[in-house]
Amino acid sequence: MRTRTVVIVAVLAGAIGVVASLATDPGWRTRLDQALDRIPASRAGQAVPAIDLPAPDGGRHTLSALAAGRPVLINLWASWCGPCLEEMPALDRFAKQQGANGVQVVGIALDDAAAVRAFLKAHPVSYPVLVDAAGPADTGVRLGNSRGVLPYSVLVGANGRVLRRWAGPLQAADLDDWAAEALRTRD
Structure with missing residues (x-):
């Protein structure tokens, strides 16, 4: 039970870290859009x-x-x-x-x-x-x-x-x- 709690806390902390880094990086949306635009589509x-x-x-x-x-x-x-x-x-x-x-x-x-x-x-x-x-x-x-x-x-x-x-x-x-x-x- 204790191991599962540690894993859940670690995953949540990682997710919060990703969100925080994206929030402080104004260019993330542009880079994401550019990457998605490389996907073959109309x-x-x-x-x-x-x-x-x-x-x-x-x-x-x-x-x-x-x-x-x-x-x-x-x-x-x-x-x-x-x-x-x-x-x-x-x-x-x-x-x-x-x-x-x-x-x-x-x-x-x-x-x-x-x-x-x-x-x-x-x-x-x-x-x-x-x-x-x-x-x-x-x-x-x-x-x-x-x-x-x-x-x-x-x-x-x-x-x-x-x-x-x-x-x-x-x-x-x-x-x-x-x-x-x-x-x-x-x-």
């Missing part, structure tokens, strides 16, 4: 895989049909994700500003279809929303989100190639920068 310049998913109310849609030859901002989210809820009004305004010729926004909820329907009833958006089951081969993972962070966004050029990826909420200024890049690189 990166800038890579073609986006074919995406064919159901809408919350039924029916299936392909990303290529929704984009219709336009740049597309794919935003992965979930109904239980607080930062996703905070980001969605900016995405909705952005989608409306882009109109029929700008960047198409497509939301992909990594969630249950019933939960997504209820969420969208309370928080409607003007852009298309699709549903995928969260898991090791979900759309987010296929688009490079190896950490499973939500929200997660990918900007895809009109040519179907990844321009940018972002883990975490996007701000209005980020969206404007992304739109300018997508429209500048339009084929």
Whole structure:
């Protein structure tokens, strides 16, 4: 019993030491992100895989049909994700500003279809929303989100190639920068 207590205390002390060293090293997040970015995934310049998913109310849609030859901002989210809820009004305004010729926004909820329907009833958006089951081969993972962070966004050029990826909420200024890049690189 005493040996187990010593082992538990040692493990906890080690964990506290790791957390303390990370907290005092401002560059740890950058180094971690750089290491994770070395993992093969959809990166800038890579073609986006074919995406064919159901809408919350039924029916299936392909990303290529929704984009219709336009740049597309794919935003992965979930109904239980607080930062996703905070980001969605900016995405909705952005989608409306882009109109029929700008960047198409497509939301992909990594969630249950019933939960997504209820969420969208309370928080409607003007852009298309699709549903995928969260898991090791979900759309987010296929688009490079190896950490499973939500929200997660990918900007895809009109040519179907990844321009940018972002883990975490996007701000209005980020969206404007992304739109300018997508429209500048339009084929």
